[in-house]
Amino acid sequence: MKVINDLEKAEDLNMQLNYYDKEDQVLLAVDCIIFGFDKENLKILLIKRNFEPEKGRWSLIGGFLKKNENLDQAAVRVLNALTGLTDIYMEQLYTHSKIDRDPGQRTISVSYYALIDVESHKFDGIQIDSARWFELNEAPNLIFDHNEMIQRAIARLRRRALTNPIGFELLPEKFTMRQLQNLYESILDKKLDKRNFINKINSLDVLIKLDEKDMTVSRKGAYLYVFDKDKYQKKVEEDGFIFKI
Amino acid sequence: MKVINDLEKAEDLNMQLNYYDKEDQVLLAVDCIIFGFDKENLKILLIKRNFEPEKGRWSLIGGFLKKNENLDQAAVRVLNALTGLTDIYMEQLYTHSKIDRDPGQRTISVSYYALIDVESHKFDGIQIDSARWFELNEAPNLIFDHNEMIQRAIARLRRRALTNPIGFELLPEKFTMRQLQNLYESILDKKLDKRNFINKINSLDVLIKLDEKDMTVSRKGAYLYVFDKDKYQKKVEEDGFIFKI
DNA sequence: TTTTAAAGTGTATCTTACACACTAGTAAAG
DNA sequence: CTTTACTAGTGTGTAAGATACACTTTAAAA
Numbered sequence: 001m002k003v004i005n006d007l008e009k010a011e012d013l014n015m016q017l018n019y020y021d022k023e024d025q026v027l028l029a030v031d032c033i034i035f036g037f038d039k040e041n042l043k044i045l046l047i048k049r050n051f052e053p054e055k056g057r058w059s060l061i062g063g064f065l066k067k068n069e070n071l072d073q074a075a076v077r078v079l080n081a082l083t084g085l086t087d088i089y090m091e092q093l094y095t096h097s098k099i100d101r102d103p104g105q106r107t108i109s110v111s112y113y114a115l116i117d118v119e120s121h122k123f124d125g126i127q128i129d130s131a132r133w134f135e136l137n138e139a140p141n142l143i144f145d146h147n148e149m150i151q152r153a154i155a156r157l158r159r160r161a162l163t164n165p166i167g168f169e170l171l172p173e174k175f176t177m178r179q180l181q182n183l184y185e186s187i188l189d190k191k192l193d194k195r196n197f198i199n200k201i202n203s204l205d206v207l208i209k210l211d212e213k214d215m216t217v218s219r220k221g222a223y224l225y226v227f228d229k230d231k232y233q234k235k236v237e238e239d240g241f242i243f244k245i
Numbered sequence: 246m247k248v249i250n251d252l253e254k255a256e257d258l259n260m261q262l263n264y265y266d267k268e269d270q271v272l273l274a275v276d277c278i279i280f281g282f283d284k285e286n287l288k289i290l291l292i293k294r295n296f297e298p299e300k301g302r303w304s305l306i307g308g309f310l311k312k313n314e315n316l317d318q319a320a321v322r323v324l325n326a327l328t329g330l331t332d333i334y335m336e337q338l339y340t341h342s343k344i345d346r347d348p349g350q351r352t353i354s355v356s357y358y359a360l361i362d363v364e365s366h367k368f369d370g371i372q373i374d375s376a377r378w379f380e381l382n383e384a385p386n387l388i389f390d391h392n393e394m395i396q397r398a399i400a401r402l403r404r405r406a407l408t409n410p411i412g413f414e415l416l417p418e419k420f421t422m423r424q425l426q427n428l429y430e431s432i433l434d435k436k437l438d439k440r441n442f443i444n445k446i447n448s449l450d451v452l453i454k455l456d457e458k459d460m461t462v463s464r465k466g467a468y469l470y471v472f473d474k475d476k477y478q479k480k481v482e483e484d485g486f487i488f489k490i
Numbered sequence: 491t492t493t494t495a496a497a498g499t500g501t502a503t504c505t506t507a508c509a510c511a512c513t514a515g516t517a518a519a520g
Numbered sequence: 521c522t523t524t525a526c527t528a529g530t531g532t533g534t535a536a537g538a539t540a541c542a543c544t545t546t547a548a549a550a
Contacts, residue, residue, distance in 0.1 A: 020272065024310065025270035025271060026312075065271065065353075067269045070343055071353070098315055099314070108273055194530095195510085196510095198530085203506095213528095218528065219518080219525075220515040220517090220527060220529085221516070422497085423496085439498085440541085441539065445538090460547085460548090462497085463496040463547085465548090466496090466546080468497085
């Protein structure tokens, strides 16, 4: 019996090695879609590619997954390496696998996206020269399937904006109602009624109105608000905190 | 000049080769989360793994991406190979990349999910013996991170059910209101009011009531409905057709 | 003919969404 | 000091949609 068992084990081991070994390996990339909000408009961060193929053309911020990291970590590392940006929370979006999407070699790419405040995230990386913000509708044509990736990210962002309090965490620490409304209007690409917007936001009960005013925006000045992270967290845990703008 | 150009080209080519060559390659897998609805309850399709590691344990229906296909195609192929199921539309869900998720070798897995009608999709594949339906809450513990994958799929399904007319396409061709309500109640895991549910569904205006009755469910019998695909498509194109149950 | 089991149906009340226009406050200009 | 200019800030009425709720109908089986 022992012999048979050992034989079986040997066969299994063999099978195991064979099984994985005969499979095709591929390169796995991450591409970061970084939306920026500058209190007025929605922008996107792009980079000039410094290697072939497609050297010199604009692209998303991308790089390859390494053996010792997971995809979330790869996205953070790549973003930091190419722009110097740190502490950006990105969310995984979609995995693109068209056979010839990268003519250099069979590469599958996982897209990540984030929405950040332009002012409070100034670049300081070595590659700063080659990365810059573009207005969303003035972005150049991108390499590979990067345009498609962006379209998908915009769709997700929009859907999110309609049903989740996206943006609260992503705004500058203190902001005016007008800025928050601008953000929503940029994402949804339509005008909202000021009174209804404020009523809705207030009914969510996650903002704290400060005594402080932003006097740069008008003669009268506009009250500043901060996001109440604790209240927000509690609501998310309780009921998912889905609403509708 | 020509010489220089050629030199540059050579350098570029070299760089190109180097660039891709020094990157780590990985195995890419797909795992299919197939939810089934049998007019009563939500089930999940699992398979007994027939190779090491973890041979003999239950797992999702999975396999590896090949060079000549994209991920969507891989998911369809793998599902068909292991269960004989055809014509299943699956949607990509998430890409799992924890470093040691598969102890056999570094493998990244892309999960796909679908919701199908159990009755109208009987197995006929060679592997039929090792695949079977489990009640969602009676499913065994699965290998790797497959439990986590299922949790994510349930969350997505639930979210979808709240805002999209999921299920209409996925039900048997003819169905009763009670069956549709059962489906929603299974997904959302809560009871709904019969009258309110019917009113809501009718207000969506995508079902056609037949003269035919299903006499198996009660003495009185229940009217059968069919899904109006054209109307549905039109609504999706016009306004995305988001609603709220 | 009676029993049984699920189907089918309507309304009143509450909540939320939406449309809509004027006053308030401050700094800068004159 | 007064006027001007500019954006912030505010409330209500109406319409639509969400929710709660219980009895009658139908046809087969006993």
